[in-house]
Structures are given as C-alpha cells and as structure tokens.
Amino acid sequence: MAYFIQLVFAGIALGCIYALIGLGFTIIFKASEVINFAQGSLLLVGAYIVSAGVYEWHLPFLLALLLGIIITSCIGLLFERFALRRMIGRPVFSILMITIGLDIVLRTLVIARWGSNPIPAATPFQFTSGFTIGGVHFGADELWTIIVTVLVCAALYYFFRFTKYGLAMRATAIDQEAALAMGINIRTVYALAWGISAAIATVGGIFLAINVVAIDPTLGNIALFAFPAIILGGIDSVSGAVVGGIIIGLAVVVTAGYESHFANILGAGFHEIAPYLLMILVLLIRPYGIFGTRKVERI
Amino acid sequence: MSASPATRKRSIDAEAQPPRLLGSLSRWIALCLIVVVTIVFFSVATEDWFTIVNFTLIAAIASLGLNILSGYAGQVSLGMAFFMSIGAYTAAVLGGTPPTTPLDPLGLGLSFLIWLPASGIVAALVGALVGPTALRLKGFYLGIVTLALVFIGNYIFMNARGVSGGPQGRTFPVPAIGDFSFDQQNTILGITLTSGQQFFLLILPVLVLSALFAGNVMRSRAGRAFKAVRDNEVGATVMGVNLFETKMGAFILSSFLAGIAGALFASFSRYVIPNYWSLALSIEFVAAIIVGGIASIWGSILGAAFVFGLPLVIDQFSLLPVGSSSGGLSSGDLNALIYGVLIIAFLLFEPGGVIGLARRGQALLRKRNSHGGEGGEAAEITDLPSSAGTYVDMENPAVTKGEET
Numbered sequence: 001m002a003y004f005i006q007l008v009f010a011g012i013a014l015g016c017i018y019a020l021i022g023l024g025f026t027i028i029f030k031a032s033e034v035i036n037f038a039q040g041s042l043l044l045v046g047a048y049i050v051s052a053g054v055y056e057w058h059l060p061f062l063l064a065l066l067l068g069i070i071i072t073s074c075i076g077l078l079f080e081r082f083a084l085r086r087m088i089g090r091p092v093f094s095i096l097m098i099t100i101g102l103d104i105v106l107r108t109l110v111i112a113r114w115g116s117n118p119i120p121a122a123t124p125f126q127f128t129s130g131f132t133i134g135g136v137h138f139g140a141d142e143l144w145t146i147i148v149t150v151l152v153c154a155a156l157y158y159f160f161r162f163t164k165y166g167l168a169m170r171a172t173a174i175d176q177e178a179a180l181a182m183g184i185n186i187r188t189v190y191a192l193a194w195g196i197s198a199a200i201a202t203v204g205g206i207f208l209a210i211n212v213v214a215i216d217p218t219l220g221n222i223a224l225f226a227f228p229a230i231i232l233g234g235i236d237s238v239s240g241a242v243v244g245g246i247i248i249g250l251a252v253v254v255t256a257g258y259e260s261h262f263a264n265i266l267g268a269g270f271h272e273i274a275p276y277l278l279m280i281l282v283l284l285i286r287p288y289g290i291f292g293t294r295k296v297e298r299i
Numbered sequence: 300m301s302a303s304p305a306t307r308k309r310s311i312d313a314e315a316q317p318p319r320l321l322g323s324l325s326r327w328i329a330l331c332l333i334v335v336v337t338i339v340f341f342s343v344a345t346e347d348w349f350t351i352v353n354f355t356l357i358a359a360i361a362s363l364g365l366n367i368l369s370g371y372a373g374q375v376s377l378g379m380a381f382f383m384s385i386g387a388y389t390a391a392v393l394g395g396t397p398p399t400t401p402l403d404p405l406g407l408g409l410s411f412l413i414w415l416p417a418s419g420i421v422a423a424l425v426g427a428l429v430g431p432t433a434l435r436l437k438g439f440y441l442g443i444v445t446l447a448l449v450f451i452g453n454y455i456f457m458n459a460r461g462v463s464g465g466p467q468g469r470t471f472p473v474p475a476i477g478d479f480s481f482d483q484q485n486t487i488l489g490i491t492l493t494s495g496q497q498f499f500l501l502i503l504p505v506l507v508l509s510a511l512f513a514g515n516v517m518r519s520r521a522g523r524a525f526k527a528v529r530d531n532e533v534g535a536t537v538m539g540v541n542l543f544e545t546k547m548g549a550f551i552l553s554s555f556l557a558g559i560a561g562a563l564f565a566s567f568s569r570y571v572i573p574n575y576w577s578l579a580l581s582i583e584f585v586a587a588i589i590v591g592g593i594a595s596i597w598g599s600i601l602g603a604a605f606v607f608g609l610p611l612v613i614d615q616f617s618l619l620p621v622g623s624s625s626g627g628l629s630s631g632d633l634n635a636l637i638y639g640v641l642i643i644a645f646l647l648f649e650p651g652g653v654i655g656l657a658r659r660g661q662a663l664l665r666k667r668n669s670h671g672g673e674g675g676e677a678a679e680i681t682d683l684p685s686s687a688g689t690y691v692d693m694e695n696p697a698v699t700k701g702e703e704t
Binding site: 035083086087090091092093094096097098100101102103104105107108109111112221224227228231235266267268269270272273276277279280283284287 | 369373375432435436437438439440442443444446447450451454457458529578582585586589632633635636638639640641642643646647650
C-alpha cells in the first residue's frame with residue numbers, strides 16, 4: 001500500500017510537470033489556434049539557461065530563473081511577431097511545420113552552445129531532502145513541483161479572471177471578431193499568450209530537469225508527453241490541461257511501477273507508450289477531451 | 300483552412316496539362332542531361348559516393364511518399380518512420396537468413412523479388428488498418444496521432460525480439476540474383492560491378508518508377524481529388540469527392556512508398572536498431588518536402604538530397620573541423636540547424652520550396668524575354684505563383700481568421 005501511495009505521489013508530481021507544459025500549449029492554442037511544437041525546445045532553452053546561470057555564471061537561482069523566463073519569453077514573442085503573424089490564414093500543415101522549424105533551430109543552438117552531454121540541473125534545494133511518513137517518502141523536489149504548479153495555476157486563474165488583459169484573452173478565445181469590435185487589441189493578446197506560455201515552459205523545464213536530475217538535449221522530447229495530457233483534458237481548456245497532465249503523470253508512474261510484474265506480456269518500456277494509448281482511446285471516444293469544447297462542423 | 304492562393308494557382312496550372320510521360324523540348328533536353336550525368340556518375344564515382352547517392356535516392360522515395368500525403372492531399376503526418384520500420388521488418392522477416400539458434404531473429408530466406416514488394420504491401424496494409432482511426436482527425440490531431448504511432452512502433456519493435464532483434468538490432472537481407480549477392484563485387488556479362496553500383500541499379504529504377512507513377516497519379520482524377528481535399532474539404536465533398544476514400548488512398552500510397560524505402564534503407568545499411576525509426580527521422584522527411592517543394596515530385600527528390608545527402612557529403616570530405624570550438628556540432632546537427640532555418644524561411648517567403656524558387660526564376664526569365672517580343676506570354680504571367688496575395692491580409696489577422704470558421 002505504501003508503495004502504491006508512493007507511486008501516486010510521484011505520479012501527481014510528474015503530472016504537475018506535464019500540466020505546466022500542457023498549460024503552455026493550451027494558452028497559445030486558445031489565443032491563436034496554433035499548436036506550438038516548439039514548446040519542448042522553449043522548455044529546453046529555459047532549463048539550460050537557468051542551469052548555466054547557476055553553474056556557469058554563478059548567479060543566484062532566482063536571478064537565473066528570471067533570466068531564463070525573460071529569454072524564452074523574448075524568443076516566443078519574436079517568433080510570434082515575425083513568423084507566425086505572417087502565417088495567419090495558411091494551412092494547418094504550414095503552421096505546424098514552422099513551429100517544428102523553430103523547434104529544430106532552438107534544439108541545435110542548444111547543442112551548439114552546451115554540447116550533447118548532460119549538465120547538472122539547477123535546483124534551489126537539496127535533492128535528497130524531504131520527509132518520510134509511514135514508509136512513503138515525500139521528496140522536496142516533488143513537493144516543490146506540486147506547490148509551484150498550484151501557485152502558477154492560482155496566478156493564471158487570477159490573471160484570466162480579474163485582470164484586463166486576462167479578460168481580453170478570454171474574450172478573444174471565445175469570439176475573435178466580437179473581441180475586436182469591443183476594442184481588444186488582438187496583437188497584444190497573441191503576444192501575451194506566447195510570452196506567458198514561454199515563461200511557463202521555463203518553469204516546467206526546470207522541474208523536468210530536476211525530476212531527471214540532469215539536462216541533456218533530449219529533455220525537450222519529454223514535453224511530447226504533454227500532448228496526450230492536453231488532448232485528454234481538452235485542447236482548448238486550461239483546467240483540462242492540469243487535470244489531463246495529472247492523469248497522464250499518474251498513468252506513467254503507476255504503469256512504470258507495476259509493469260515489471262507483467263514483463264512477460266508487456267515487455268519493457270510500456271509506461272512510455274501508455275499515455276499515447278490513453279490518448280488514442282480518448283480521441284476515438286471523445287475527441288474534444290474531458291473539458292474541451294465540442295466543435296460543430298458546418299457543411 | 301484553405302491553401303494559399305499561390306499553391307492553388309499552381310495546381311490549376313499543372314491541371315491544364317494532360318497526363319504524359321514526357322513533354323516539351325526543354326523537358327527532353329533536361330532528361331537527356333540527367334541521363335548523361337547519371338551515366339558519367341555511374342562510371343567514375345567511387346564507392347563512397349555510391350553510398351551517399353544510394354542513401355539519398357532511398358530517402359527520396361520516402362519523401363515522395365510523404366509529399367503525396369502531406370503536399371498533395373494536405374494531411375499532416377509525422378509517422379513516416381513508423382511505416383518505414385514496418386517495411387524494413389517485413390523485409391527482414393521474409394528475406395532474412397533462417398535462424399540457426401533459438402535466439403536469432405526470424406528469417407525465411409526468400410528472394411528480394413518477394414520481400415521488396417511485400418515490404419511496401421505490408422506497410423500499405425498497416426496504413427489501411429490505422430487509416431480509418433487516424434483520418435477521422437484533422438490537422439494538428441492527425442499530426443499528434445501519427446507521432447504517437449512512431450512511439451508505439453518503437454515500443455513494439457524494442458520488445459519483438461524475434462522480428463527486430465530487440466534493442467541491439469538485427470541484420471537485414473541483401474538482394475541477390477542467383478548466386479550474385481549485392482553486398483559483394485560481382486561480374487555480370489563481363490562488367491565488374493561493385494556493391495554500391497549494384498544497389499544503385501536497383502534503387503534508381505525504383506525511384507524513377509515511383510516518381511513517374513506519383514506524377515501521373517497526381518494528374519489523374521485521384522490526384523485532383525487529393526488537391527481538392529487539401530484546398531477545401533467541404534468544397535471537395537460538394538464536387539462529389541469521397542473524403543474518406545481520397546484520404547485513405549493518399550495514406551495507403553504514402554505508406555506503400557515508405558515501406559519500400561524502409562526495406563531498401565535497412566537492406567543497404569545491413570544493420571539497423573529499432574531506435575533508428577524515430578520521430579527525428581519523421582521530421583527530417585517533413586523538412587525534406589518543405590525545403591524541396593510541397594506538392595512537387597522534383598521537390599521531394601531535391602529535398603531528400605539536401606536533408607539526407609548533404610550531411611553525408613559533409614562527413615565524407617570532413618568539411619567540419621573536428622573538435623573545434625563549435626561545442627561539438629556534428630554534421631547532422633549543423634545540417635539540422637540549416638534546414639530548420641530554411642523551413643522557417645521557405646514557409647514564410649516561398650511556400651513552394653526550392654522548386655517554387657526555380658519556378659519563380661523561370662517566370663522572371665520568361666517575362667524578361669517576352670518584353671521585347673509579342674505580348675502573347677503576358678497572360679501566362681498573371682498565373683504565376685505569386686506570394687503577394689498571401690500577405691495581403693497579414694496586417695489584419697482577425698478578418699482572415701474570421702472567414703474560416
């Protein structure tokens with residue numbers, strides 16, 4: 001039982017990371033109906049800058065974090081302003097591919113600057129710290145992941161609910177033309193979406209790096225697990241991203257914890273595809289996800 | 300979403316010509332040039348060059364497959380690596396040497412005349428099996444599902460030791476005619492052919508046949524249906540195009556070519572690990588068709604040469620200083636950086652890729668020539684793929700977006 005609770009706790013912590021990454025996807029999708037395949041690389045850039053800030057440039061952690069957030073946000077803003085804005089009205093294929101282009105460029109730039117070997121993850125606390133209750137170890141990194149995710153969600157909730165720009169973003173997501181008619185500046189909304197999403201990607205990247213202890217250029221691929229999460233939750237739903245993220249996190253950790261008992265049937269690495277199988281199932285039954293809006297197609 | 304006016308105009312342009320194998324005089328000249336270059340290459344090239352060119356030609360077959368699905372029919376796919384792996388392992392099981400110990404991977408030892416077509420057919424069958432599920436989804440969703448296929452395929456082949464040899468991989472069969480195995484030097488009719496030359500003589504015809512077939516299908520009713528579905532699904536349905544059948548057709552055709560390319564690749568490499576068939580490989584094919592030219596046969600080939608051939612050439616001549624201060628950027632990484640930038644640049648400024656640029660250049664030349672003479676050609680110039688129309692609404696995004704819902 002303690003083993004199961006341990007897995008659930010670890011699953012929720014991992015799920016929070018997916019939730020953070022998923023939030024990045026969802027916010028951009030809500031604002032501009034673009035799925036940003038470069039999210040994984042933004043996360044990678046953020047994690048590397050924070051790590052380099054701490055170990056190479058000897059900055060305090062919070063300053064390095066701030067630097068990471070500022071740089072990734074700038075990349076997001078510039079890409080939106082100079083590339084994506086010109087792509088409006090183009091086929092989905094082209095838009096998807098241009099974000100893949102950005103992904104490739106960012107990842108190779110990271111390799112060019114820091115090489116392919118892993119570098120240590122920056123962390124403001126001791127990896128080994130934490131406490132144990134009834135045989136279940138609550139690690140400091142996992143607790144921090146959960147706490148920060150809750151804080152980020154609260155901040156986003158406040159932003160979308162009570163601030164002028166948050167309301168503008170929601171209005172744009174509901175009806176772009178009406179929002180435009182109400183005097184909302186759509187360009188600001190797009191820019192905000194990319195800035196916020198890149199900033200969240202950095203935070204997610206740091207925790208992802210802490211989760212796997214070291215950063216290497218393949219870290220961005222783990223962000224792909226956020227796809228099942230957002231599809232599960234509903235691609236245009238912010239709360240869906242969080243719920244979907246946690247479900248996927250639990251699915252990964254729990255299957256990883258028990259798959260050794262079924263090794264003769266499942267073989268190795270089943271937990272790596274469990275999220276995708278779950279996603280395909282959801283797409284077959286309820287393509288718009290748990291919280292997503294059901295779209296009506298006009299013929 | 301609808302395609303840009305540029306691509307639409309171009310496809311109308313292509314429609315105007317009847318199905319044909321060969322066309323005008325300039326095409327004949329171009330063809331003769333290609334044949335001459337091929338013959339010269341064949342007689343003077345070293346074995347290393349054959350390796351580079353063979354890999355490029357194989358990649359071109361798969362790029363062609365992806366271009367049919369994504370370029371012509373407009374369906375996003377990140378699953379090329381998956382269908383290539385299906386083809387490769389079909390070839391391995393059918394053509395591989397029969398196992399001598401229980402731990403050896405399976406192999407039936409059949410001729411390549413069986414396993415090569417079978418690899419395409421099995422991949423197409425798998426495509427037909429997955430298609431109905433995947434093709435219910437559109438755009439980004441289809442992209443994500445095909446991406447999931449790659450991961451599921453990796454998982455299956457990592458565990459299916461009998462088929463793939465498990466994580467450490469397996470050897471793949473080499474084509475053989477009678478006693479002449481393609482991996483050795485053979486003398487046929489008094490001419491000594493190296494391994495690379497023999498593979499070249501197998502791969503090039505496969506590519507040429509695939510290209511001719513694809514090119515002619517795209518000018519047929521089926522091809523026009525592909526483009527109609529890409530440009531406007533609702534419009535296509537109204538015109539009597541069966542959406543599902545059309546998408547399935549494109550999906551199956553593309554899987555078939557991917558399977559053939561996978562089998563050829565594995566056979567030419569001799570040894571492949573399951574992790575090779577990765578998402579990165581799929582993305583390289585996407586890069587190839589964007590850089591080369593979306594919805595263009597020659598574009599697929601040029602793109603494959605750029606994305607797959609260039610890093611091999613760089614390695615061959617060690618153009619990269621080893622251990623320099625570049626932070627360990629390999630030729631593959633450097634190439635990735637270049638094509639990453641090119642993807643962005645081409646999508647922004649010339650969605651037609653290198654082929655689009657060439658068409659633009661051709662049109663410019665024609666325009667200059669016709670200035671002095673009669674104005675007869677002027678009418679044609681208005682039909683040029685111009686990107687100007689694409690940017691008209693750019694400063695007013697909301698309006699364009701609104702129209703699409």
